[in-house]
Amino acid sequence: MWRKKVDGSMFGDKCTVIPDWVKDNVFNIRHRFTEASKTHPHSRVTIIIHHKGGKTSSHWGSATTNERGALPPTMRLFWDEEVLGWLKEAFSLTFQRFQLRRKLDWNGPTAEKKMPFWEFIDIEYDEKECTFHFTAHFNLGYQNGLLLQE
Numbered sequence: 001m002w003r004k005k006v007d008g009s010m011f012g013d014k015c016t017v018i019p020d021w022v023k024d025n026v027f028n029i030r031h032r033f034t035e036a037s038k039t040h041p042h043s044r045v046t047i048i049i050h051h052k053g054g055k056t057s058s059h060w061g062s063a064t065t066n067e068r069g070a071l072p073p074t075m076r077l078f079w080d081e082e083v084l085g086w087l088k089e090a091f092s093l094t095f096q097r098f099q100l101r102r103k104l105d106w107n108g109p110t111a112e113k114k115m116p117f118w119e120f121i122d123i124e125y126d127e128k129e130c131t132f133h134f135t136a137h138f139n140l141g142y143q144n145g146l147l148l149q150e
Contacts, residue, residue, distance in 0.1 A: 002026050003137055006091045006119045008098040008108060015078040018063070023075055027125040030075075033063035038078055040064075047079050049086050050135040059083045061132060077123075077132060090136040091119045 002022045010016055023030045035043045039062070047061040060080040065073045088095045094117075101111040124133040 002123045003120050004123055006094045006121055008101060010087055011084065011095055011098045014084050015076045018075040018077055029125065033075060034065050036064055036066050038062040038064055046131040047083055048131050048133045049083065050133060093117065094119045
């Protein structure tokens with residue numbers, strides 16, 4: 001399992017970079033997803049969202065690897081609009097910070113300094129089924145004007 005801090009790229013780019021340590025030591029997928037195209041058959045994956053209350057939903061995704069010249073290749077996990085909608089809802093404060101950051105033209109560190117909190121998502125990979133599982137691990141929300149941990 002990879003416990004990832006939710007960041008703006010997850011909303012703006014509908015993807016996240018999978019770091020080398022996760023590719024090699026957690027998911028063991030470095031050689032599984034080698035194509036650059038999101039539509040290549042070897043790039044296609046399923047994303048299962050684990051909602052509150054035990055419900056799950058299944059969504060389109062893809063994992064790609066792009067060469068970057070002399071730099072190491074970058075692997076990204078992409079998702080569809082439905083996953084994006086869940087992320088916006090499950091991590092609403094991070095999404096609001098992302099929107100404010102774009103509006104005020106802040107960089108990531110500035111936004112996090114001015115609005116200091118973190119929300120986390122658990123991402124697991126099932127090699128047999130070629131599925132990624134998303135679970136909101138730690139998220140925040142407002143209720144009656146108060147900031148609450150969910």
